[in-house]
Every structure is written in structure tokens, then in C-alpha cells.
Amino acid sequence: MTLLAIETSCDETSAAVVQSGRVLSNVVASQIQLHSEYGGVVPELATREHVRNLMPVTRRALREAHVMVAELDAVAATRGPGLPSALMVGLKAAQGLAFALRKPFQGIHHHEAHLYSPWIGGSPPSADFNAFRPNVSLVVSGGHTMLVHVEGELKHRLLGSTVDDAAGECFDKVAKLIGLAYPGGPALEKLATEGNGQAFAFPRPMLQEANDDFSFSGLKTSVRYCLRDNPKILSDGQRIRDLCASVQAAIVEVLVTKTLRAAERLKVGWVTASGGVTCNQALRQELAAAVRRAGLRLRLAEKSLCTDNAAMIGVLAERKLLAGESPSPLDTEIAANWALVETA
Numbered sequence: 001m002t003l004l005a006i007e008t009s010c011d012e013t014s015a016a017v018v019q020s021g022r023v024l025s026n027v028v029a030s031q032i033q034l035h036s037e038y039g040g041v042v043p044e045l046a047t048r049e050h051v052r053n054l055m056p057v058t059r060r061a062l063r064e065a066h067v068m069v070a071e072l073d074a075v076a077a078t079r080g081p082g083l084p085s086a087l088m089v090g091l092k093a094a095q096g097l098a099f100a101l102r103k104p105f106q107g108i109h110h111h112e113a114h115l116y117s118p119w120i121g122g123s124p125p126s127a128d129f130n131a132f133r134p135n136v137s138l139v140v141s142g143g144h145t146m147l148v149h150v151e152g153e154l155k156h157r158l159l160g161s162t163v164d165d166a167a168g169e170c171f172d173k174v175a176k177l178i179g180l181a182y183p184g185g186p187a188l189e190k191l192a193t194e195g196n197g198q199a200f201a202f203p204r205p206m207l208q209e210a211n212d213d214f215s216f217s218g219l220k221t222s223v224r225y226c227l228r229d230n231p232k233i234l235s236d237g238q239r240i241r242d243l244c245a246s247v248q249a250a251i252v253e254v255l256v257t258k259t260l261r262a263a264e265r266l267k268v269g270w271v272t273a274s275g276g277v278t279c280n281q282a283l284r285q286e287l288a289a290a291v292r293r294a295g296l297r298l299r300l301a302e303k304s305l306c307t308d309n310a311a312m313i314g315v316l317a318e319r320k321l322l323a324g325e326s327p328s329p330l331d332t333e334i335a336a337n338w339a340l341v342e343t344a
């Protein structure tokens with residue numbers, strides 16, 4: 001099967017061509033530059049950029065894959081969750097193309113796609129479903145932090161999620177407090193690499209609670225109070241680096257500890273992780289070390305597939321169609337608040 005996938009849920013316009021699990025192309029046009037001026041994603045601007053970029057990005061994905069539109073067997077797009085008007089651009093374009101080609105259309109849940117991105121690897125990238133094993137999956141993006149029990153292919157159960165700020169949001173908000181541009185996560189990590197992660201004792205929210213939920217707004221508030229009470233930190237380069245390292249250490253410890261606890265409780269042999277925050281090297285290393293100590297195995301999404309991309313949408317859509325799942329009706333609407341519901 002040759003499938004075109006489109007992703008426009010937030011601030012990346014992406015199109016990918018997937019063929020029998022192989023990612024033939026995965027073009028991503030990021031809008032980070034545009035939004036950084038405003039300190040966050042501006043939905044109207046994001047939508048306008050998607051409209052502007054979708055056709056060139058899609059044409060390039062087809063060209064790089066050496067696939068003609070007429071050769072497509074199916075079309076897929078992210079249906080939700082995400083920014084409503086941004087989702088609409090990709091979903092409606094994909095449905096229009098499927099209608100014109102008289103081919104099946106598949107509307108995909110963005111986070112369900114993240115769950116399978118760690119199984120895509122190699123060069124050129126390919127989805128290795130033969131290697132798939134039941135796992136506990138950590139999905140950490142700008143807007144979501146969740147733990148999911150992926151019991152089998154296309155079978156998952158949400159274990160817990162963030163009750164307020166997501167981990168990426170916490171990185172971004174703390175970065176803003178110290179004057180870094182949006183999205184602050186990568187810039188904060190850069191400073192953290194030269195800092196002492198034990199210099200500040202920031203809270204580890206919900207670490208001790210017997211559930212799989214997360215909460216990071218208290219951590220952000222604690223950083224705010226720390227800076228209010230010790231404003232000199234902001235003019236001391238090393239203290240800023242120590243603060244960044246300490247915030248990162250707190251976030252990473254919570255994410256790693258709760259992920260491992262869920263994996264051990266559910267007796268799965270594998271842990272996986274994906275989403276923008278999984279680009280963070282400290283998280284990658286700590287997760288790898290903890291998984292090794294526990295005698296488990298780890299699949300981390302490759303960095304290029306951690307952030308939003310259409311390849312993961314295409315891989316999941318193709319898997320669903322090949323597994324006999326019904327295509328989505330061509331008038332399916334977006335689902336901006338689509339919850340990751342349990343699959344049978």
C-alpha cells in the first residue's frame with residue numbers, strides 16, 4: 001500500500017509518503033520562528049501558515065518519494081487533538097484528495113500515532129512491527145504528558161496524564177521566566193548541560209502519589225518564587241545554568257520514575273518514549289539507565305520523529321487499514337479535544 005499522510009495539528013505542516021511500513025519521505029515545515037516572536041503558538045498565524053505550506057510540502061513529499069498522486073492507495077490526516085482551525089486545513093485537504101482519487105481516507109489520533117513512532121527507525125526509516133512488544137509508553141509533548149499501556153498493536157489503554165501543565169509546557173514556562181525565546185525547552189537544556197542539577201531543591205510533583213498522573217505547574221510556580229526571592233540569580237550566568245539543570249533534573253526524575261513504576265507494575269518488558277521533550281538528552285539518558293537497571297528494554301523515538309511529523313501518522317494509518325479497520329467517512333470532522341480512549 002502507498003499512502004500519503006498529512007499532519008497539521010499544531011505548528012508543524014508535514015506530509016509523508018509511507019509504503020509497506022517504509023517512510024519514503026517525511027517533509028516538515030516548522031513554524032517555530034514565526035511563533036517565537038509571540039512567546040507561543042498563535043492559532044490564526046499557524047492556520048495561515050498551514051494553508052500556505054500544505055501544497056508545497058505535500059508536493060515535495062510526493063516528489064521525494066518518487067510517487068505520483070495517481071499511485072496513492074490511501075490518504076490519511078491527523079483528526080485531533082490539536083488547534084481546531086489548524087487541524088481543519090490538513091484534514092479537509094486530505095479528504096478532498098481521497099474523494100478525488102476515490103481512495104480510502106483515515107483520520108488519525110495524534111497521540112496514538114506518537115505511541116508507534118518509537119518503532120520507526122533505520123535509514124531510510126521504516127516501521128518495524130515485527131519488533132513490536134507490549135510496552136508502557138511515555139508521550140511528552142508541549143501540550144501533553146501521558147503514560148499509556150500499549151498492550152498490543154493497535155491496542156492501548158491510557159494510564160494517566162497531566163492534570164495541569166505538561167512537561168514541555170513547564171520547560172517552556174520556566175525558560176520564559178529566565179528570558180529564553182519560545183519554545184524554551186531546547187535552550188533550557190543547553191544551559192542545563194553546564195549546570196549543577198542538585199544546586200536547587202525543586203519539588204518533584206506527584207512523584208509519591210500512587211497513580212500515573214503528572215502535574216508540573218507547582219514546579220513552575222516554585223521556580224517563579226525562587227526568582228522573585230532571589231532576583232540576583234538572573235544576572236549570574238552560572239546560577240542560571242544551575243537553575244536550569246535543577247529544573248530539568250526535577251522534570252526528568254518525575255517522568256522516569258513514574259514511567260518505570262508503571263512498567264514494573266504492569267509487568268511489561270518494554271518502555272517507549274516519544275514527543276518533543278524526548279529530544280532532551282538528559283531524559284533519554286536517565287530513561288535508558290533506569291530501564292537497564294530494571295532489566296527492561298527501551299525504544300526511544302528518533303529525534304527527528306519526536307517532534308510532530310506526518311510519518312508517524314502515515315505508519316499508523318497504513319497499519320490500521322491493513323489490519324482491516326474501516327476507513328473514516330469522508331465527512332468526518334476534526335476532533336480538537338479527542339481523548340485517547342481505550343481500544344478494545
Ligand code: KG4
Nearest residue numbers: 141142143168183185276277279280307308
Ligand atoms: O511534540 P512537540 O514538538 O509539539 C507538541 O505537540 O506540543 O513538543 C514540543 C515541546 C515544547 O514544549 C519544547 O520546548 C519541548 O517539546 N522540547 C524540549 C526539547 N526539545 C523540544 N524540551 C526539553 N528539552 C529539549 N531538548
Ligand code: ZN
Nearest residue numbers: 141275307308
Ligand atoms: Zn505531538
